Amino acid sequence: MTDIAAPPQREPFTQRINWVDIGPFIALAVLILAGVIINPDFLSPTNIANVVTRSAFIAIIAVGATFVISSGGLDLSVGSMAAFVTGIMIMFMNAMVPSMGANAIIAGMALVLCVGALCGLFNGLIVTVGKIEPFIVTLGTMGIFRALITFMSDGGNIPIDRSLREPFRPVYYGNFVGIPIPIIVSIVVALIGAFILYKTKFGRRCAAVGANEDVARFSGISVGRIRTMAFVIQGICVAIAAICYVPRLGAATPTTGLLWELQVITAVVIGGTALRGGKGRIWGTIAGAVILEMIANLMVLSNFISEYLVAAVQGVIIIIAMLVQRFSKQP
Amino acid sequence: MTDIAAPPQREPFTQRINWVDIGPFIALAVLILAGVIINPDFLSPTNIANVVTRSAFIAIIAVGATFVISSGGLDLSVGSMAAFVTGIMIMFMNAMVPSMGANAIIAGMALVLCVGALCGLFNGLIVTVGKIEPFIVTLGTMGIFRALITFMSDGGNIPIDRSLREPFRPVYYGNFVGIPIPIIVSIVVALIGAFILYKTKFGRRCAAVGANEDVARFSGISVGRIRTMAFVIQGICVAIAAICYVPRLGAATPTTGLLWELQVITAVVIGGTALRGGKGRIWGTIAGAVILEMIANLMVLSNFISEYLVAAVQGVIIIIAMLVQRFSKQP
Amino acid sequence: QEKKTIAVSIPAATHGWTGGVVYHAQKAAEEINAAFPNIEVTVKTSPSAAAQVSALEDLTASGNLNALVILPFSSDELTGPVQSVADAGTFITVVDRGLTDPEIQDLYVAGDNIAVGSTTAKFLVDNLGGKGDVVVLRGIPTVIDDERIQGFEEGLEGSDIKILDIQYANWNSDEAFSLMQDYLAKYPHIDAVWANDDDMLLGVLEAIEQSGRTEIKYALGGNGMKEIIEKVMAGDAMTPIETPYPPSMIKTAIYMTAAQFNGQAPVRGTVKLDAPLITKDNAEEYYFPDSPF
Amino acid sequence: MILEPAQSLAGAVPLMQLSELSKAYGPVTVLSDVNLDIRAGEIHAIIGENGAGKSTLMRVISGHVKPTAGTIRLAGREVTFNSPVVAEHAGIALVHQEILLADGLTVVENLFLGRERTRHGVVDDRAMEQIAWERLKALGSTASPRDLVRNLPIAQRQLVQIARALLEDHRVVIFDEPTAVLTTAEVDTLLGIVRGLRDRGVAVLYISHRLNEVEALADRITVLRDGKMIGTYEAAAVTQEDMARLMVGRELSMLYPPKRGVSTLPPVLEIEHLSVPGFVTDASLVARPGEVLGLGGMIGAGRTELFEGLLGLRSAKVGQVRVKGKPVRIHSVADGVDAGIGYLTEDRKGKGLLLRERLAPNLVLTALSRLYRKPYIEQKLEARELDRAIGEYDIRVRSKRLEAGQLSGGNQQKLLLAKIMMLDPQVVIIDEPTRGIDIGNKSQIYSFIDALIRAGKACIVISSELQELVGLCDRILVMRAGSIVAEFSGDDITEEAVVLAATSGGPTAAAGGDSL
Ligand SMILES: Nc1ncnc2c1ncn2[C@@H]1O[C@H](COP(=O)(O)OP(=O)(O)OP(=O)(O)O)[C@@H](O)[C@H]1O
Numbered sequence A, B: 001m002t003d004i005a006a007p008p009q010r011e012p013f014t015q016r017i018n019w020v021d022i023g024p025f026i027a028l029a030v031l032i033l034a035g036v037i038i039n040p041d042f043l044s045p046t047n048i049a050n051v052v053t054r055s056a057f058i059a060i061i062a063v064g065a066t067f068v069i070s071s072g073g074l075d076l077s078v079g080s081m082a083a084f085v086t087g088i089m090i091m092f093m094n095a096m097v098p099s100m101g102a103n104a105i106i107a108g109m110a111l112v113l114c115v116g117a118l119c120g121l122f123n124g125l126i127v128t129v130g131k132i133e134p135f136i137v138t139l140g141t142m143g144i145f146r147a148l149i150t151f152m153s154d155g156g157n158i159p160i161d162r163s164l165r166e167p168f169r170p171v172y173y174g175n176f177v178g179i180p181i182p183i184i185v186s187i188v189v190a191l192i193g194a195f196i197l198y199k200t201k202f203g204r205r206c207a208a209v210g211a212n213e214d215v216a217r218f219s220g221i222s223v224g225r226i227r228t229m230a231f232v233i234q235g236i237c238v239a240i241a242a243i244c245y246v247p248r249l250g251a252a253t254p255t256t257g258l259l260w261e262l263q264v265i266t267a268v269v270i271g272g273t274a275l276r277g278g279k280g281r282i283w284g285t286i287a288g289a290v291i292l293e294m295i296a297n298l299m300v301l302s303n304f305i306s307e308y309l310v311a312a313v314q315g316v317i318i319i320i321a322m323l324v325q326r327f328s329k330q331p
Numbered sequence C: 001q002e003k004k005t006i007a008v009s010i011p012a013a014t015h016g017w018t019g020g021v022v023y024h025a026q027k028a029a030e031e032i033n034a035a036f037p038n039i040e041v042t043v044k045t046s047p048s049a050a051a052q053v054s055a056l057e058d059l060t061a062s063g064n065l066n067a068l069v070i071l072p073f074s075s076d077e078l079t080g081p082v083q084s085v086a087d088a089g090t091f092i093t094v095v096d097r098g099l100t101d102p103e104i105q106d107l108y109v110a111g112d113n114i115a116v117g118s119t120t121a122k123f124l125v126d127n128l129g130g131k132g133d134v135v136v137l138r139g140i141p142t143v144i145d146d147e148r149i150q151g152f153e154e155g156l157e158g159s160d161i162k163i164l165d166i167q168y169a170n171w172n173s174d175e176a177f178s179l180m181q182d183y184l185a186k187y188p189h190i191d192a193v194w195a196n197d198d199d200m201l202l203g204v205l206e207a208i209e210q211s212g213r214t215e216i217k218y219a220l221g222g223n224g225m226k227e228i229i230e231k232v233m234a235g236d237a238m239t240p241i242e243t244p245y246p247p248s249m250i251k252t253a254i255y256m257t258a259a260q261f262n263g264q265a266p267v268r269g270t271v272k273l274d275a276p277l278i279t280k281d282n283a284e285e286y287y288f289p290d291s292p293f
Numbered sequence D: 001m002i003l004e005p006a007q008s009l010a011g012a013v014p015l016m017q018l019s020e021l022s023k024a025y026g027p028v029t030v031l032s033d034v035n036l037d038i039r040a041g042e043i044h045a046i047i048g049e050n051g052a053g054k055s056t057l058m059r060v061i062s063g064h065v066k067p068t069a070g071t072i073r074l075a076g077r078e079v080t081f082n083s084p085v086v087a088e089h090a091g092i093a094l095v096h097q098e099i100l101l102a103d104g105l106t107v108v109e110n111l112f113l114g115r116e117r118t119r120h121g122v123v124d125d126r127a128m129e130q131i132a133w134e135r136l137k138a139l140g141s142t143a144s145p146r147d148l149v150r151n152l153p154i155a156q157r158q159l160v161q162i163a164r165a166l167l168e169d170h171r172v173v174i175f176d177e178p179t180a181v182l183t184t185a186e187v188d189t190l191l192g193i194v195r196g197l198r199d200r201g202v203a204v205l206y207i208s209h210r211l212n213e214v215e216a217l218a219d220r221i222t223v224l225r226d227g228k229m230i231g232t233y234e235a236a237a238v239t240q241e242d243m244a245r246l247m248v249g250r251e252l253s254m255l256y257p258p259k260r261g262v263s264t265l266p267p268v269l270e271i272e273h274l275s276v277p278g279f280v281t282d283a284s285l286v287a288r289p290g291e292v293l294g295l296g297g298m299i300g301a302g303r304t305e306l307f308e309g310l311l312g313l314r315s316a317k318v319g320q321v322r323v324k325g326k327p328v329r330i331h332s333v334a335d336g337v338d339a340g341i342g343y344l345t346e347d348r349k350g351k352g353l354l355l356r357e358r359l360a361p362n363l364v365l366t367a368l369s370r371l372y373r374k375p376y377i378e379q380k381l382e383a384r385e386l387d388r389a390i391g392e393y394d395i396r397v398r399s400k401r402l403e404a405g406q407l408s409g410g411n412q413q414k415l416l417l418a419k420i421m422m423l424d425p426q427v428v429i430i431d432e433p434t435r436g437i438d439i440g441n442k443s444q445i446y447s448f449i450d451a452l453i454r455a456g457k458a459c460i461v462i463s464s465e466l467q468e469l470v471g472l473c474d475r476i477l478v479m480r481a482g483s484i485v486a487e488f489s490g491d492d493i494t495e496e497a498v499v500l501a502a503t504s505g506g507p508t509a510a511a512g513g514d515s516l
C-alpha cells in the first residue's frame, strides 16, 4: 500500500485533465472545418488574420475574466468599462497632442492602464468590502461606466485627433514578422496570464478561493484581497484591449463595447472554466474568443442565412460548440 | 432523554429568517422616502399605480426566474422569449379573428401559455440533458428567440388586429376594484409561486437541488427533472407576462423585452435570492421588481440628473439598495 | 462578361427604422440579382460599429468586390475602414451619414437628420403660436439621435417654446411609454411631445390616451413609419404631420450604384434627400403598405 | 494465540451475500475478492486500517459505487444497484463517513429531503418538525429542526445525518465511522440505538476505529487489510489487541507515548479574556512548551469556536494574546501563522482540504509564501515537499496524482497535519487530531505530537475522545457551555473527573465515560 512512486500508467487522470483543456480546441477545429465547407475563402490568409486579430479584444479581456471567474466572481461591467477607459484615453491624448505630439500616445497608454486598474479596484472593493453579489455590483458599475462615456461624449462620440490617427494606426493594423500586432499582444497577455494563474502563489490562491472559500480562509489566504486583485487584473486587461481598440475605430462612443461582457463570459465558459469558480483555463479562454469571432465571420461569409436569422444561427452554433466539448471530454 | 420535550422556542431563527425576507422591503421603504423628498408628485395615486403596473411584467417573469435561480440555474433568454411568444400570440390571434372574433383572445392566451412552457422546456432540456452551463444555453436561445421575432416581423412590428384592440385593452389598462389588472395578475402569480416554492415537494426539492446537487441526488431526487421543471415554470411566467404586455402597445417588435433578462435577474437578487442557488424568495423578488421600476421613475421625476447620467445614478442606487439590505440583515 | 459584386453593409434590424432599411436593401438585392445576371448584390447587417468594421474586412477579404454600399453606424468609426476598402479600388456609395472625409465616397445618398429635427421644430413654432412647453424623447446615444436633437433645438431658437425635459428612450416603444407616463406625472401642463423616432411615438400615444390628458395639442415623431403616415392621411388631430426619413433611401442608393455595371456611366457626387413636411395632402407618396416599416 | 475465522453457522440464512467483490479505480485496486455474508439481526463490525477499503466496500453495497467484479445477493436474489436510490428502495441505508448534508438548508429540510411528508399535496412542516424533533432528541442532539445545517458544529451534523438514515425502516443499515465526531454521551446513546436496530432484526454494518466500541457492540467482526479480506470472526473470540494485530498485520507498540509531566517553562501562548459572542465567554489559558495541553468538554462546549475566535475566523473580543511573552494582534489565520500559531481544523473536508485539488497544492497552500521566496512556483520543489511529507507522516497514497478527496479519511488527516506543520509553528492547536483515524495511525499521530513537544514546541489538543485526552495530555482544561470550568494535571487526570467536570450534573452526566 505504501508504493509511493508516481507510476507513469496513471492514464485516467492525465487524460481527464488533458481532455478538459483540449475540448475548446476540438470545437474550434470542427468549426474551421465547417467554415471551409461553407466558403473556401474562409481559410484565405487575410480572412484568418482578420478574424483572429479581431478576436484580440475579447480574448484579452477574457483573460482577465478568467481570473475573476476562477476566483468565484463575475464582471458584467467590462464592456462599458472598455468604452469608458477608451474615452478617457482619447480625450487625454487629444489634450496632450499640442504639447507632446505623437508621444501623447505613450502617455495615453500609461494613463489608460492606470485608469483600467482603478476601475477594476473599484469593482473589487465594492464586491469584497460591501459583500455584495458581484453580479449586482458589476451590473451597477456597468450602468455607471456606460453613463460616464455618454456624458463625456454628450451622447455623440469622441474621435481621436487627426494627427494621432496615423502614428497610432500600426497598433491595430501593423504587424511584426507578419503577425498582426493585436494577435501578438493577446498572445503575450495570455502567456503572462497563464504564468500568473498557474505558476504564482497568487494564481494558486485565486483557484483556492474559487474552489472553497472556507478552506482558503483557514489556510490563511485573505479571500477579499485575492478577489479584489482578480478584479484589478480584469481592469488592466480591459485597458490593454482599449489600447488595441482605439486605432481600429478611432473614436469612443456610447455604444462602444456594447454587450462585450456577454461575449467575454461566453468565451471563458466555452474555454472550459466553470462559472462557479475553481480552476481557470487561460488557453481555453483564448480558443473560446476565437470561436466566437469565427462564428460571426462565418455568418458574413455564408450566403444562405437570412439576415434576420444570423443571431439564431450563432446561438445554435455556440450551444453545439459546448456539446462538442462535452462529448470530447468523455474519451 | 426519553421524554420528548415540545420543540423549543426558536426566536433566533425566526428572527434571522425574517430579516433576510424584510431586507428588500426596507430598501423599498427607503426608496419611497427618498422619492417623496425628491418630488411630492411621486406618491400621487396615478404615478404609483403606473409604476407598479409597469413593474408587473418584470415581476411576473422574475417569479419564474426565482425558481430557475433557486434550483441553481440561470435564464438569460426571458427577454427575447417574451418577444417571441408575444409575436406568436399576436399572429395566431390575428389569424383566428375571422373565424372566432374576440374569442381569438382566449385561444391566443391558451396557445401562448403552451408555447411559453415549450420554450422553457427547450431551455431546460438542453441544460439538463446536454449538461451545459445554463448561462451559455440561455445565451444561445436568447439569440435564437430574438432572431425568430425579428424574422417573423421582417424587422418591423407585428400589430394586433384592430378588432381585438378594444376587447383586449382592459387586460392592461382595466382595473378591478380600483386595482389595475396587471397588478392583480402579478400578485396572483406570486401567491401561486410562493405556494409551489414553499409548500410543495417540488418547491422543497428545487431549493435542495440548488443548495447541493450531490446531496439532492443521493436523496433520490432526480436533479434533471427538477431543473427542467423550473425552466418550464419560467416559460409559463414569461407567457403570462406576454399576455399582460400585448394589450399595452398592441404590437410585438424586435425590441420587445430587450434587456429584460438583466432586470429580471437583478430583481431576483435584490429580492434576496442568492445567484448560487438555494432558498428562493418570491416576495423579495416582487419587491425587487418594484424597486427597479421605481428607480427608473425617480430618475425622470427628479430634476437634477443630466439625461446622460441616468444610468449611472441607477447603478449607484441598485448597489446602495443591496447595501441597505446587507446592513438591515445585521440586527 | 465576368460577374460584378456589390456588397451592402447596413446596421442590423434593432428597431423599426433599421428594420425598414434591411427590408428595402434585401428587396433591392433580390430585384437586381433577378434582373441582371451579371450583377451579384449581397446584404450584410451588423449589430454594432465594431461589427460593421469586421463585416467590411470580411467582405473585402476575398478581394473581388466591385462596389460597396454602406450605411455607416457612425461617421468617425467607419471612416478609416471604408478608406481602406476604397484604396482597393472599390466604388464606394455612402448612405444617410457622411464619412468624416468626403473624399472617400464616390456617391453619397444623404439623409438629413438635422432637417428631421428642425422641420418638426418649425411646425411646432408655427402651430403653437411661438410659445409652449414641449417634452422630448430621444433614442440611443448615436450620431443620428444627436443630429436630430441638435436640429430640433436649432429649429426652436428664437421662439418661446420651452423644452421641459429630454430623456433617452432608446428608440423603444415600451421605454417611451414608461417615459411618457413619467413626463405626464411630472409636468401638469404639456403642449406638445416630440419623439425623435416613430417607434417611440407609438408608446407616447398610448401613454397619453391612458392618461386622458387633454391639454396636449401635438405628439409628433419622425421617420415616416407607415402606422404614423396612416394617421396623417386620416387627418389625426394630435399627429397631423410627419417628417420622412425613408429607409427606402438604401434602395435608391443600391440601384444608382448598380447602374454603372449595366452599361450606364457611374453616378458620382451627392444626392440629398430632403425631409419635407408630410401632411394630409402629400401623405400618399410616402406610404408603402407592404413595407414592414 | 491463532484465530480461526468463524464458520458461517448452518441454518442462519445470510440476508446479504457478497461474493468475489472487487473494485478498482483505473489501475488502482481498492478491493479484491471480498466475500462477506451479513445476517439479519446481527451487528457486523468492519475494521481495518485507513485506506483498507472499508468505506469503498460500503459504498459498493449501498450503490454509490459500482463494483468492477463480483456479485451481491440480497435475500438470496442477485441484485445490482445502479444508484443509491435503488439500494435504498431495496432497504439499504448508509451513514456516510463524510457528512453529506446541504448546509444551505435547515435540519428538518435535510432530514426529509426527497421524502417530504405532505398533507393533501401540501408539505406538512408541523409534522416533519415534530418527527425531526423527536428523532434528534432520541439521538441526544441539541440541534433544533430549524437550525441551518451551516450553523451547526460538525458533531450535530453527524447526528442529523444519522437521524436521516434512520428516518425510515431498512433491512440493512450501514454506519461508516458514525462515532468519529461524537463525544461519549452521544456515543452511548447511539450504541443503544444500534442495539435496538439489531433487536428489531435489522442487519447492522458498523465501521469504527474505536476498538472498545467494536468490542462492546459487535456480534461478528470482519477485518480488511489493503482491500483484502483477512477474515470474519466471532466477536466473543477476539480481544482489542487481536483486532489491532489483525488490522495492522504486525504487533503494535503501545498506543500512547510516555507522558512528559507538567511543564514549568515560560508560556509560549497566553490568551486572556477571549469571548466569542454566542459560544465562548471570557476564556483564558496558557500553553507551555514541553507539555500537551488538552481541551475537553461535551460537543458544543465552544472549544472550536474559542480558537476560531482567536484566529479571527469568527468575530471575537480578545483581552490580550501573547506569544513568547510578546503581545500580538491576530485578525486572520495569516496573522496567526506569522505569530507562530498553527490551527488544524476539526472539519478536514469542509475547511481543511481542497478535495478536488491534487495533493501537492493542498500541502503547500498555507505555506506558499514560506516555501517560495520568489513570486513563482516550482513544481519540483513542491513535489519534493510532498515526498518529504509522505515519508515523514507516512501518508499512504497509491499515486501522487490523486485528488485530496480520493484519499481515505485517515490519510487526509495526515496530509492536513503535514500541511500545518509546514509552517513549523510554535504552538500547534489540533482540533480532534484522530477523528476517524485507525489505531495504527493514531499511535503514529501521538508520536508526532510527542516529537514536536520534545522539539520544544507547545501543543493544544481539542478532543472529544476521553481516552485520548487522558492518555495523551499532561494538563487538561475542561470547557462547559462556553467557559473553562476545570483544570486537571498529573494524577488528577482521570476519565471520570473530566466527564464530571464537562457535564457536572448535566443531563448526560450519568451516561458519561462508562463506555471506555
Ligand atoms: N475515487 C478514487 N480514485 C482512486 N482511489 C480512490 C478513490 N476513492 C478511494 N480511493 C482509494 O481507495 C482506498 C480505500 O479508501 P477507503 O475510503 O475505502 O478506505 P477506508 O478503509 O474507508 O479508510 P478510512 O478508515 O480512513 O476511512 C484508499 O487508498 C483511497 O486512496
Ligand SMILES: Nc1ncnc2c1ncn2[C@@H]1O[C@H](COP(=O)(O)OP(=O)(O)OP(=O)(O)O)[C@@H](O)[C@H]1O
Residues within 6 Å of the ligand: D142, D150, D151, D152, D153, D154, D155, D156, D278, D279, D297, D298, D299, D300, D301, D302, D303, D304, D305, D306, D346, D463, D464
Ligand atoms: N453558527 C452557529 N449558530 C448557532 N449555534 C451554533 C453555531 N455553531 C455552533 N453552534 C453551537 O455553539 C456551540 C459550540 O459548538 P462547537 O462546535 O464550538 O463545540 P465544540 O466544543 O467545538 O464541539 P466539537 O467537539 O464539535 O468541536 C454548540 O452548542 C453548537 O451547537
Ligand SMILES: [Mg+2]
Residues within 6 Å of the ligand: D054, D055, D056, D097, D176, D408, D409
Ligand atoms: Mg472510510
Ligand SMILES: [Mg+2]
Residues within 6 Å of the ligand: D153, D303, D304, D305, D346, D431
Ligand atoms: Mg469543535
